[in-house]
Amino acid sequence: MLWLTGGPGCSALSGLVFEIGPLEFKKEEYNGSLPNLILKPHSWTKVSSIIFVDLPVNTGFTYATTNSGSQRSDSILVHQTHQFFRKWLVDHPKFQSNKIYIGGDSYSGIPLPVIAQEIIQANEKGVQPWINLQGYLLGNAMTTRKENNYAIPFAHGMGLISDELYKSLQINCKGDYINEESRSILCSKDIRLFEEAISGLNTAHILDPRCEWLDDTQKIQRRSLIKYPSNFLTSNLRLPSSSCRSYPYFLCGIWANDDNVRKALHIRKGSMGKWSRCTFNIPHEKDIFNSYDYHVNLSKKGIRSLIYSGDHDLLVPFLGTQAWIRSLNYSIVDDWRQWYANDQVAGYTRTYSNQMTFATVKGGGHTAPEYRPKECLDMFSRWISNITL
Incomplete structure (x- = not known):
């Protein structure tokens, strides 16, 4: 399997050490030495070989030597990923x-279905080597770029806003919460009240604490006996608490910037x-408006898909994912039901006649395997083995 992290511009190390890969950082307070990597018990590599790719260019450890080579866009990302994979297969026959x-x-929901379609079209033209594409999977993925429109219904359902504010938003905004113009x-007044109501929440997982973060520009000397930067106490910067889920992100930055590493x-x-x-500061042209039609095309080609959603994500709420899947208007072959992991309800699932399976991950956030690793490994293992959830 080839894995792309979202962003656009987030390093594949995120997928490797925070989500589905075989390694993770040992969660211990930073003491100036190189952070330790340990084996992850619920890695997806137990059931599949995985290539983690840093794309687009200038993501992670990738770079370009010319200005033209540094250009980033959705369509360039699609082409580069496709070309990389074919060349990789040439080198590994x-x-x-x-x-x-x-x-x-996340954002991979935009380019990834397009990549799948480009692979199929190249196969049909006889481009070698043949890529034996069987399916694709996406988690809490952007698809229509209108997913944020479902943040307000999600927030109301989760008890984050009052009935009165929700009703007022429905009346004054007429169901359109994202078109500012x-x-x-x-409507603008109600939107401000909504934003105040969710301020202070961790939008990637509404039950997780929102931890303060150390600014990326601060340098920490690896071998220094000083645990924090010299200006730490006199600045507004804060290290995340070692109890925070984001603390390994900090450790990853130390590790990846070490010369020996x-x-x-x-x-x-x-x-x-x-x-x-993540390199959000580098311009990226978003020239693929949405990926909805590509899902339709892939369905016609008989390509299997697994679309899953951590059900506590406010960034790309499961309600938005359900909405575009429902609009495909495919018949249901396995209706809404619970799915289990370790004899416990792990979420809910439904399968359609186009071989698309939708699943929620109970208690999952924006990157569901990061929050529910055991359940997500079970989900992936069954799906890739063509076993119902």
Whole structure:
């Protein structure tokens, strides 16, 4: 399987050490030494080989040597991913007959179905090597770019806003909560009240604490006996608490910027500066408006899909995912029911006649495997083995 992390511009290390890969950082307070990696018990690599790819360019450890090569867009990302995979199979011919899957989460929901379609079209034209694409999977994935429109119904259902505010939003905004240009004065007022109501929440998982973060520009000396930057006590910066889920993100930054680590990973010296988990500051042209039609095309080709949603994500709420899947208007072959992991309800699922399975992950956030690793491994293992959830 080939895995793309979202963003756009978030490093594949996120998928490898925080979500589905075989390693994770040992959660211990930083003491100036190199953070330790340990084996992850619920890695998806137990059932599939996985290639974690840093794309688009200037994501993670990738770089370009020319200005033209540094250009980033959805369509460039699609083409580069496709070309990378075919070239990788040329270099590793023993994998050419393997069943191939592609997966990702968050913003990957935009380019990934397009990548799948480009692979199929190239196969049909006889481009070699043949990519034996069997299916794709997406978690809490952006699809229509209108997913935020479901944040307000989600917030109301989760008890984050009052009945009165929700009713007022419905009346004054007429169901359109994301188009700022057409908002009335009353709608804008209600939106501000909504934003106040959810301020302070961790929108990636509404039950998790919202932890303070250390600014990326601050440098920490690995071998220093000083645990924090010299200006830590006199600045407004804060390290995340070691009890926070985001603390390993901080450890990852220390690890990935260590010279010995880069040497071990064969990162070309001088090819790039500071590693960042996500490069949101680099321009990226969003030239693929949505990926809805590509799901339709892939369904017609008989490509299987698993679309899953952590049910406590406010960024891409499961309600929005359900809405676009429902609008495909495919008949249901396995209706809404519970699915189990370790003899406990792990979520709810429904399967459609186009071989698309939708599943919620109970207690999951924006990156569901990060929050529910055991359940998500069970879900993936069954799906890739063509076993019902």
